[in-house]
Amino acid sequence: MQSRITKTWIAALTLALLATACSGKEQENAGEPSAAVSPSATAAAAGSASASAEEAVNPLGKYDPPIEMSFGKLIDQSMKFKEGESIENNAWTKLYEEKLGIKVEFDWTVAGTEDQYFQKLNVAVASNNIPDSFMVNAQTLAKLAEAGQIEDLTPVFDKYLTPTTKELYYADGGNALRAATFDGKLMAIPNISSEIDSTSMLWVRTDWLEKLKLPEPKTMDDVYAISEAFAKQDPDGNGKADTYGLGVDKLLWDGFPGLEGFFNGFHAYPNMWVPDASGKLVSGNVQPQMKAALAKLQEMYKAGQIDKEFGIKDSAKVAESLIAGKLGLYYGQPWTPLWPMQDGKNLDPNMEWKAYPLPSVDAEPAKTQSLFPIKQYFVVKKGFKHPEALVKLANIYKSDEVANNQELYSSKDGIAFFKYAVTAGSDPHQNLNAYKKLSAAISAKDPSGLSPSDKAGYDHIQKYLNGDNVSWGNYLVFGPGSSYSIIDQYLTDKRIQYDAFFGAPTPAMTEKTAALNKLQLEAFTKIIMGEAPIDAFDKYVTDFNKLGGEQMTREVNEWYAKQGK
Amino acid sequence: MQHIAPSRKAFLVANYAFLCLLAVSCVLPLVYVLAMSFSSSSAAAGGLVTLWPVGFTTKSYEYILEKPAFSQAFLVTLERVALGTAVNMFLSILTAYPLSKESTQFKPRTFYAWVFVFTILFSGGLIPWYVTIQWTGINDTIWALILPGAVPVFNIILLLNFFRKLPRELEESAFIDGAGHWTTLIRIFVPLSMPAMATIMLLTIVTHWNSWFDGLILMNKPEHYPLSTYLQTIMTQMNLTTLTAEQMEDLANVSDRTAKAAQLFLGALPILLVYPFLQRFFVTGIVMGSVKE
Numbered sequence: 001m002q003s004r005i006t007k008t009w010i011a012a013l014t015l016a017l018l019a020t021a022c023s024g025k026e027q028e029n030a031g032e033p034s035a036a037v038s039p040s041a042t043a044a045a046a047g048s049a050s051a052s053a054e055e056a057v058n059p060l061g062k063y064d065p066p067i068e069m070s071f072g073k074l075i076d077q078s079m080k081f082k083e084g085e086s087i088e089n090n091a092w093t094k095l096y097e098e099k100l101g102i103k104v105e106f107d108w109t110v111a112g113t114e115d116q117y118f119q120k121l122n123v124a125v126a127s128n129n130i131p132d133s134f135m136v137n138a139q140t141l142a143k144l145a146e147a148g149q150i151e152d153l154t155p156v157f158d159k160y161l162t163p164t165t166k167e168l169y170y171a172d173g174g175n176a177l178r179a180a181t182f183d184g185k186l187m188a189i190p191n192i193s194s195e196i197d198s199t200s201m202l203w204v205r206t207d208w209l210e211k212l213k214l215p216e217p218k219t220m221d222d223v224y225a226i227s228e229a230f231a232k233q234d235p236d237g238n239g240k241a242d243t244y245g246l247g248v249d250k251l252l253w254d255g256f257p258g259l260e261g262f263f264n265g266f267h268a269y270p271n272m273w274v275p276d277a278s279g280k281l282v283s284g285n286v287q288p289q290m291k292a293a294l295a296k297l298q299e300m301y302k303a304g305q306i307d308k309e310f311g312i313k314d315s316a317k318v319a320e321s322l323i324a325g326k327l328g329l330y331y332g333q334p335w336t337p338l339w340p341m342q343d344g345k346n347l348d349p350n351m352e353w354k355a356y357p358l359p360s361v362d363a364e365p366a367k368t369q370s371l372f373p374i375k376q377y378f379v380v381k382k383g384f385k386h387p388e389a390l391v392k393l394a395n396i397y398k399s400d401e402v403a404n405n406q407e408l409y410s411s412k413d414g415i416a417f418f419k420y421a422v423t424a425g426s427d428p429h430q431n432l433n434a435y436k437k438l439s440a441a442i443s444a445k446d447p448s449g450l451s452p453s454d455k456a457g458y459d460h461i462q463k464y465l466n467g468d469n470v471s472w473g474n475y476l477v478f479g480p481g482s483s484y485s486i487i488d489q490y491l492t493d494k495r496i497q498y499d500a501f502f503g504a505p506t507p508a509m510t511e512k513t514a515a516l517n518k519l520q521l522e523a524f525t526k527i528i529m530g531e532a533p534i535d536a537f538d539k540y541v542t543d544f545n546k547l548g549g550e551q552m553t554r555e556v557n558e559w560y561a562k563q564g565k
Numbered sequence: 566m567q568h569i570a571p572s573r574k575a576f577l578v579a580n581y582a583f584l585c586l587l588a589v590s591c592v593l594p595l596v597y598v599l600a601m602s603f604s605s606s607s608a609a610a611g612g613l614v615t616l617w618p619v620g621f622t623t624k625s626y627e628y629i630l631e632k633p634a635f636s637q638a639f640l641v642t643l644e645r646v647a648l649g650t651a652v653n654m655f656l657s658i659l660t661a662y663p664l665s666k667e668s669t670q671f672k673p674r675t676f677y678a679w680v681f682v683f684t685i686l687f688s689g690g691l692i693p694w695y696v697t698i699q700w701t702g703i704n705d706t707i708w709a710l711i712l713p714g715a716v717p718v719f720n721i722i723l724l725l726n727f728f729r730k731l732p733r734e735l736e737e738s739a740f741i742d743g744a745g746h747w748t749t750l751i752r753i754f755v756p757l758s759m760p761a762m763a764t765i766m767l768l769t770i771v772t773h774w775n776s777w778f779d780g781l782i783l784m785n786k787p788e789h790y791p792l793s794t795y796l797q798t799i800m801t802q803m804n805l806t807t808l809t810a811e812q813m814e815d816l817a818n819v820s821d822r823t824a825k826a827a828q829l830f831l832g833a834l835p836i837l838l839v840y841p842f843l844q845r846f847f848v849t850g851i852v853m854g855s856v857k858e
Binding site: 075077106107108109110111112113115116119120123126127129316317319320321323324340343344346347 | 606607608610611612613691692695696699705781782785786787790795797798799801
């Protein structure tokens with residue numbers, strides 16, 4: 001008996017020893033990351049920052065001796081490399097080292113989609129094992145700023161901007177920068193993206209329109225008529241009732257097909273904040289206009305115009321219907337001709353599509369909704385000695401040297417070189433301008449005034465005009481009468497409703513958004529499918545407010561009040 | 566000619582029909598993926614492919630051969646399965662043997678058994694798991710995929726229960742003949758436990774073949790991803806709600822279903838082939854007649 005107890009004790013002791021051995025290692029190694037946030041290190045960093053500020057500020061100055069800067073980076077599904085090149089070794093890394101004296105290194109890279117990047121990043125952030133600089137989303141940015149894991153960029157940002165980058169970051173009146181500002185401190189450089197590229201428009205199969213002798217859609221009534229005819233009058237002429245009216249997918253809100261445009265036609269603006277009559281911000285989700293749009297969708301579903309199984313079909317599944325010639329009407333974003341329409345055209349060369357501006361339910365023209373476009377931010381780890389290096393990297397991204405070098409900024413042979421860069425941010429009207437130049441050149445049949453990259457686009461579209469359908473989709477996006485002509489029209493007529501809230505996510509948003517989205521999806525899907533009466537919308541409004549919507553509205557208005565000042 | 570009662574006959578027919586349906590429902594998805602991989606890209610995107618290729622082409626397979634990423638990931642997985650299975654089997658056998666003894670023979674047995682069971686019941690969570698592996702410095706090496714799961718407790722429990730069912734007399738006679746624990750383990754227990762070994766080996770191989778999350782989190786370069794992680798990164802659909810100007814170029818990939826199907830099929834093939842080879846070890850009654858009582 002005695003010996004048994006002794007042995008158990010020995011075993012327990014061994015384990016305890018093992019545990020302490022491990023934790024000993026922990027302290028030893030943890031010293032490294034925690035030093036980064038210790039006050040002395042911060043003071044040193046601040047000291048060096050102010051010291052370098054006293055030196056002549058050169059926004060594109062070279063570090064001598066060169067500095068090392070580590071990154072985490074997403075290598076997305078479409079990124080390719082030339083023979084012998086890699087993310088660590090390419091024209092961009094060479095440029096960074098030669099021009100700026102910054103040796104870019106990668107602590108880690110993730111292949112796949114943003115979701116996978118953030119999975120990896122979140123683990124790294126939680127274990128405080130982050131690279132010197134990396135890309136984050138709004139939620140992670142708020143978390144990092146609160147935890148003091150990232151460097152304040154206020155002292156260096158404005159000082160180091162070149163005129164070109166200044167124009168880029170202040171083009172929207174500073175809203176993008178405000179979204180990256182916490183307690184008056186700029187904690188990140190936003191990835192400037194377009195607020196117009198994700199607006200929605202109505203897409204119609206015009207060969208079906210002609211066949212059924214229907215007018216082009218100008219009002220919502222035209223839309224209902226087209227939807228009904230496409231569903232009931234056998235537009236594909238195969239004698240079977242196998243076509244749908246309006247395309248809807250299980251998310252309801254999507255790039256293809258999305259219902260945003262349909263709701264906008266009713267002057268309802270889902271998933272964003274709009275000012276009400278009293279000047280306060282309210283959630284578009286709970287406005288009475290939503291109810292009218294939902295009632296109509298319910299009616300259309302009942303009449304068999306919407307796929308009975310939309311509730312389980314994702315974007316790719318709805319795309320199948322379109323490609324197979326079963327769907328001829330949907331609301332979607334400007335890029336949808338590239339996918340899935342192009343695949344449909346490949347199978348059936350007679351397929352013709354056209355984009356129309358959103359029709360309205362009444363005399364007032366419909367405005368398309370535009371969500372706040374900044375989804376990504378670039379940050380610098382707390383304690384990194386040269387926070388201005390990130391600003392320099394952002395500067396060189398927009399420098400003439402890069403813009404004039406196709407091997408840096410553009411793409412060739414299906415390799416998009418600009419994706420190798422460690423920062424990003426493009427002129428929000430880049431695509432719109434490309435459309436303007438391309439369609440003018442196409443109409444005039446004169447490509448002489450185009451830049452090399454626009455010329456490449458021009459040549460590609462010429463293939464379609466010469467009878468090869470391979471670039472049909474590009475023609476529908478950038479050519480005359482294309483999707484961007486609609487966006488151009490939206491801008492001229494001021495028919496875009498911008499999200500009125502663009503601050504960092506409020507506490508209630510971080511906590512409740514997921515639950516509220518689920519509530520909305522369930523309630524709306526049930527109403528559209530007729531499983532719940534239209535009055536279920538009122539219950540949804542009550543639940544929305546109760547489950548955090550009210551708190552969100554309060555926080556959003558607190559933010560809104562501060563913006564006026 | 567044996568007489569079979571009608572009720573029995575009815576049962577047999579229904580039973581075989583049910584089992585056939587079950588088998589078909591397992592095979593059909595694979596046939597679908599195979600047909601898809603040989604179809605033209607637009608036909609696949611239009612959902613026109615069912616069980617036979619539409620617009621037959623071998624383009625997807627040519628594409629995979631040209632692309633190093635797939636074969637690279639395949640090699641990593643082969644390495645992982647070979648090393649991982651060896652380590653898992655070795656440690657499982659070594660752990661199961663002492664734990665299969667009675668407490669009278671091996672006194673702290675209950676204590677150790679609970680230590681192992683504890684790890685099944687409680688998990689440290691993702692972050693401690695990651696941080697611990699980070700400290701050991703094996704991150705971004707093949708060992709990061711092998712060592713954290715080197716002791717598969719569930720497999721050990723299977724094996725130790727099998728060991729316990731072996732006739733005690735065989736072990737005793739080995740000891741009488743002068744064998745020590747090592748000899749008994751290697752020459753009596755292991756050869757007699759082939760069915761259990763085959764089972765846990767299969768479990769181990771399949772686990773290593775399918776794990777993708779650890780590859781994503783622990784590997785710092787896509788070139789080091791095992792096959793499942795690689796497949797996961799190409800299969801996930803990108804978010805279409807917020808597409809930037811630059812991402813428009815990625816749209817061509819969305820309909821790249823045929824290439825994805827081809828890679829899925831090639832990724833599943835080897836693991837399917839393992840089953841028939843391990844099947845011959847699934848024999849019962851291996852110890853029958855070894856002991857006379």
